Amino acid sequence: MPASPTLRSLLSGLAMAASLAALVSPAAATDPAAVERQVRSVIEPVMREASIPGMAVVVIENGRRHQFNFGVDAPSGGKPVTADTLFELGSLSKTFTATLGATAEAEGHLSLSDPAERYEPALAGHPIGRATLLDLATYTAAGLPLQFPDDVSGNEAILRYFQNFRPEVEPGTVRRYSNPSIGLFGDLAGRATGEGFEATMTRDILPALGLRSTFLTVPEREMPRYAFGTAPTGEAIRVSPGPLDGSAYGLKSTATDMARFVEVQIDPSSLPAPLRAGVEATHLGHARVGPMVQGLGWEQYPYPVDVEMLLTGNSADMALKPQTATRLDPPQAPQGAVLFNKTGSTRGFGAYAAFVPERRIGVVFLANRNWPNATRVRAGHAILSALD
Template identity: 25%
Template sequence: MNWLISLLFLLLCFTAHGQENWLGQFARQVEQEARRHNLPGYGFAVVELGQSPQIFTYGKTQKNGQPINADTLFRLASVSKTFTGALTAKLVQQGKLDWDMPLDQLAPQYEFDPQQELKLGHILSQSSGYMPNAYDNLIEANYSVQRVLNQLAGLEPICEPGQCYTYQNALFGVLSEGIRYRLDSNYAELLQDNILSPLAMHRVSVGRDRLVSDSNWARPHALVARGQWYKTQVRADYYRFAPAAGINASLNDMVIWLEAMLEQYPHVLSGHTIEQLLTPRIRTKRELYRRHWRAYLKDAHYGLGWRVYDFDGEKLAYHSGWVKGYRADVGIAPDYGVGLVFLMNAESNLMNEISVNFWARLFEEKKMATSMASQP
């Protein structure tokens, strides 16, 4: 919060002298904080309909590596779920899947209890009823997808499906297994055919091998001590559950993704599809108590692959991602046609503060502009 106060003071000073707009000053402040925390690198992009996207980068892919640029690949981690929500919605529209399809029909090779009435829509809305993050420990212990899902199929729920919010990663493996069984395809192929190629998102890829074989990718970094980061290995664990956390992307690609979610490519993602994704499905009460966010969140839900927030009276669709060595954040304010993506090759909690401060300032700017426009 001290950072926000300092930022607002500087913004007032710069605005008074007409030297720099609020976004430029915000970017400078982010870079100052990155230097103070000795972050390896990051990149972020802001999309506002009717204006050119603005991209800001800092640092290097690794020590003595190349500077991060708009084409550098990062892991999206759980931001992958936003793509999975959109892909699933399109497959439903094509009649290939159904939101009400029971899991024992979607992936009959796993013995999900039909009496639980667990359905495809419960996966994407994080309302399965299983204990939160069920068997993430098995993912991280490198158990096979099949073994994890067999364990999951025998798990007793803590509530009825659709009745409580229980965030999952392993359960998304049912979707990729179901795609293979029912559609004789795989997640990466369907994502390419239905989302990536139509949107010309040429740098997006699925899987560890596609990341580490690229000539321009950001290496992961973990914190060893205050302000001291070390390069770590890219783990394959969550990549094996690709619909949950298996996508890599660049800033340039994510600009297109933000534009698509702001209804700029209706031939790929229609307004109806986006409305489906961003309709609140299950309340996520714990989000209201997150550090930094709690000062602004009035209500919080999960849609289909997206979180849906009431951010101090404004609608914000959002998702974050975190795997070893990487952080990612993406958000859109549909009512204002604005989107933000932030990608970092370090596990820094500074990400939360950056995102909150951006949206707080953005909504303040928009309200001020509306107020000034209404004055005689």
């Protein structure tokens, strides 16, 4: 089903704004040595205080890419981190899942207003079957929890879990951050394409984005590049398989690929038309939740933004507790400068990405320890503020 006229109008406006921005002559690029001094002054103390073995940092400003590598790729006996070291993205994967779903809508495979049961008939007659794809993608599908219960494993158990789920609120009224929610969204969007989630992501979305070292399953030949995370107790770990993990937290990537990913968020004009529309659609706001606006994958704030507002929006309360959501209908196109951000964690890794398209600035952190979100947000805010 094609995108609605309202959505097409919003995406057209976004495309026009991006084209105009590309015509504006950027300010003089920041001195690379000054960027490095700023990054080191922020990151080196953080790595010491959080005992992070290694980190890759990307800074984007005015079309210029700065990459910095710190430490080693394992908690003991590791190799130096490089721009091609593979890190687990954790929930930053959700922004890729959102891109897949939004692109599928741009290609006419689905509509975000469709109910889940349209793509999984076994959900028909069950409450979650009436939730829309948009509800699932924005964590407003009637209160699905953060994680699946420990005893849910395998496709049959996953389906039974959704069939048995009994919501306590109406869809669209409460945001509860949820891996099952966006996991189901990614699964259904993959079915809508006719290929499935993993095939659509690996054969279509990632190559079209220009990402050559981003994987759901790291190929054997690439394993030497795959960092080891650091467990809270200090041992080397990597993520374990889980229900619908690919669409919720399963991607692994490099600083080079994540630099490219942020660059096409800032200026998607080089992308093929359906994918460009998909990327632009992830920048629409769908629900106001406390200090932030929830989009598809990305979370939004007016820029410049006070660091305390960012900390509230990325707090444990926002991740762990239900929050009142006010649906934005029609979806809200960015007004003026907007900061987009997303954290991502597995047990042994911690990532963060933030960017401001109108200012043409962005930052990415990939670390092989799950360091506090508040520290990531403060570090990103400090670097972006210095660039701006």
